[in-house]
Amino acid sequence: MAETPLTDRIGPERKPPGLAEYRRAGGYKAVDKALRHLSPEDVRNQVTESNLRGRGGAGFPTGKKWSFVPQGDDAPTPKYLVVNADEMEPGTFKDRLLLEGDPHQMIEAVILSAYAIGASQAYIFLRGEYVTAARVLRQAIAEAKDAGLLGHRIRDTDFSLELHLHMSAGRYICGEETALLSALEGRRALPRTKPPYPQAAGLWGYPTVVNNVETLCNVPHIVAHGGDWFQSLSHTDDGGTKIYGVSGRVRKPGLWELPMGTTAREIIEEHAGGMRDGYRFRGLLPGGASTDFIVAEHLDLPLDFSGLSKAGSRLGTGTMIILDDHTCPVGMCLNMERFFAQESCGWCTPCRDGLPLVTATLAAIEAGRGRPEDLDLLEQHTRLLGMGNTFCAHAPGAMEPLQSALKHFRDDFEQHIREGRCPYR
């Protein structure tokens, strides 16, 4: 049986472990080990050697992200660690499992990561809708404070850390790390120009690291067992396990912690129970709405950060959305583009004006009023709103499902236009 360090203490009918239970299961041992025997640099090195990459969608190597934080006596202080728990990517529900199921794992991860980069202040930026996670986290933070795991001079060392919970008032763009910092400062969640990167000048201008929930939850296990062990959990070069998810018309939608690099075929057929009776697989979005569709011929590719580039897609959040043969691909794109248009922060013109135009064009095609030249217009926009032409990655992400749908499901678009109706209704 493969190891599942992130979800060992989480079960469907199980209450989240309190401090005592978490400790009995070996929890906070990594904190004791790091604070007593490892320097912050040792922890950073371990994370770098583990090949941990960001689980929030972009897949940036975590150790490398941390390496840009100024260190030494003349580094600006305070430094901040921010947990991106603003899980709003459509079809994504993995961080919720970790937050609700094992809050002390999250807190231990924060302590170790803050220690590694030298942060004295940490925020968990949590979706406003995640009220259960908020309740569970508040209780766990209070327990950790009472036990001297948070606060002044943790475990009688020189290391001090305050951990605060911020409930978001809700906007998808808050998941973009610089927009998230704007929101934490009490502003509209507008992305910021990079450089400077947050590691150099983040929250209130101080060095800041923003990491996703699942990414950080790996850190206690890396510190406890080492980078080599972490690498050995994976089928590929990207270290660790991954929490994969499936939603859509499969028999058993859900989440599973599996070796990084597991194939979509294994996840769908063995874990999600295959397609529901009467439904056929047509394609899937590997990791949320802002990833490119892959189709049947790609099902045996390893789902890791490099494997999907062969299929013109990317891992994203690793929670896949299945398109079945009773669901209209044009309607599905329309649903997602409408979401992206609504959630655009409005700061840059291509995104603010381009996404509504794309949405209106798709709506016309879906309603049977499409013209042949609309497909050229859509294709043109997948380039005009692509990376490099917009202020942040919001619109380029929005174009990923559309550009791949135009490629893989072109017949459906053409049929809508030719017949002047949606053939799925």
Place this chain on the structure above:
Amino acid sequence: MLTEQEHEVLAQELERYPDRRAASIDCLVRLQESRGGWLSDETLADLAPVLDMSVHELDALATFYNRLNRRPVGRHLIRVCDSVSCWIMGSDAVCAVLRERLGIDLGCTTPDGRFTLLPTQCLGACERAPVLSIDDKQYTDLRADDLDAILADHD
């Protein structure tokens, strides 16, 4: 005017940040809770001096964030997820039944002030789609038949 209790609540929020503006979004959320679920001009005017911000700056936030309401809402806020996983699993049908039963469109409040019906972005329960929440309590694996009983639970 802010009540004494509201002052206390705002003070708790201010504690967690190094400056006042940073607490603005949390303060708006808390005042919305204590004032019937929405932010009136008067509420913004009450809060502005506490944060040393202008009313217009607060309005810029209140009109940006999805969970802040600038218009009155009903006693219960129904949020129907219309994101992609729920859409595949039939959220349009759920929404149509709700509109028919309540006699209102999305974004509207029933004349008796009981319900406000809003669409919402992915609620992160995609394995149990379609999903809606009422006052942040989630109802999952929805079927059109379930909706009457769910509505009846809310006075």
